[in-house]
Amino acid sequence: MPETAREPTEMPSALRLEKFLPYRLSVLSNTVSRALAEAYADRYGLSINEWRVMAILGRFPGSSAAEVADRAAMDKVAVSRAVSRLLAAGRIQRRTAAEDRRRSVLVLSSAGQRIHRRLTPVLLDYEDALVAALSRTERAQLDRILTRLTDEAAAIGPPRLE
Numbered sequence: 001m002p003e004t005a006r007e008p009t010e011m012p013s014a015l016r017l018e019k020f021l022p023y024r025l026s027v028l029s030n031t032v033s034r035a036l037a038e039a040y041a042d043r044y045g046l047s048i049n050e051w052r053v054m055a056i057l058g059r060f061p062g063s064s065a066a067e068v069a070d071r072a073a074m075d076k077v078a079v080s081r082a083v084s085r086l087l088a089a090g091r092i093q094r095r096t097a098a099e100d101r102r103r104s105v106l107v108l109s110s111a112g113q114r115i116h117r118r119l120t121p122v123l124l125d126y127e128d129a130l131v132a133a134l135s136r137t138e139r140a141q142l143d144r145i146l147t148r149l150t151d152e153a154a155a156i157g158p159p160r161l162e
Contacts, residue, residue: 036123040119050086051119053092054086056068057107062095062105064103091109
């Protein structure tokens, strides 16, 4: 009998995707990102990557595009595209860094600051609703675990394929 798309494949040492931590984290991230994107995509026409750039510049004004990519763990090409669209829309500005005239930095424009101020409380309320399913102790544990796993992932780097 042929296997249907809904039947899991059982193989010795098979990757059980539904239990694989990187997959589960990705599904959670995508689910939350899509839900949040509904708040800003319809109202402001922002993509997920554009909002991430704006959020980082709201917290770290004067960051370079490379610094934004590092902070968000985003692909530099995706950041570059988001920056281009935000510049064209007048939501961010590119300036020359005062300490190094060869370096350009990004800041939110006044229009970008207005959007950032309006969205931040809505997104924080969503986060509160999401973590309300956890006790205060579980939230603190989750924070510690995520920090530890992020640090460990950076330390061990990619797996080696042989």
